Amino acid sequence: MFSTVFKRYLGRTTMANQQLKTKVQELIKSKPIFVASKQTYCPYCSQTKNTISEITQKAYILELDDIDEGSEIQDALYELTNQRTVPNVFIGGEHIGGNSDIQALKSAGKLDAKIKAVL
Ligand SMILES: N[C@@H](CCC(=O)N[C@@H](CS)C(=O)NCC(=O)O)C(=O)O
Numbered sequence: 387m388f389s390t391v392f393k394r395y396l397g398r399t400t401m402a403n404q405q406l407k408t409k410v411q412e413l414i415k416s417k418p419i420f421v422a423s424k425q426t427y428c429p430y431c432s433q434t435k436n437t438i439s440e441i442t443q444k445a446y447i448l449e450l451d452d453i454d455e456g457s458e459i460q461d462a463l464y465e466l467t468n469q470r471t472v473p474n475v476f477i478g479g480e481h482i483g484g485n486s487d488i489q490a491l492k493s494a495g496k497l498d499a500k501i502k503a504v505l
Contacts, residue, residue, distance in 0.1 A: 407462040414476045417446035418504040422474040424451040430485035434473040441501045478504035
């Protein structure tokens with residue numbers, strides 16, 4: 387009995403996570419710039435958002451600490467990118483990485499063109 391209930395619960399959970407993962411994948415594909423962020427305590431997120439906002443206001447920003455499904459979305463992003471930390475940035479559907487990757491692109495003089503190419 388317990389095992390049946392547990393399996394049903396697990397099955398639903400897996401399905402929900404798969405649906406969420408698919409939703410996240412769709413967002414990443416459809417948004418020119420996608421940033422998973424945490425607004426309450428993450429200085430790396432602030433720096434990334436500031437850097438991107440110097441180039442465009444069109445970034446799609448998901449504040450994971452501001453939404454109910456935030457931690458499940460963080461799990462989905464981990465499965466998709468092997469990166470659990472925020473910020474987690476995609477440009478034109480391509481996984482860029484975190485703030486250090488954004489700052490490295492900026493320092494190399496490549497961020498501006500990379501962003502403008504997908505807008
Ligand atoms: N090297 C990373 C550092 C990012 C980082 O450490 N982010 C922290 C928040 S400031 C994090 O994701 N901690 C785990 C969590 O919040 O779940 C980068 O450049 O983006």
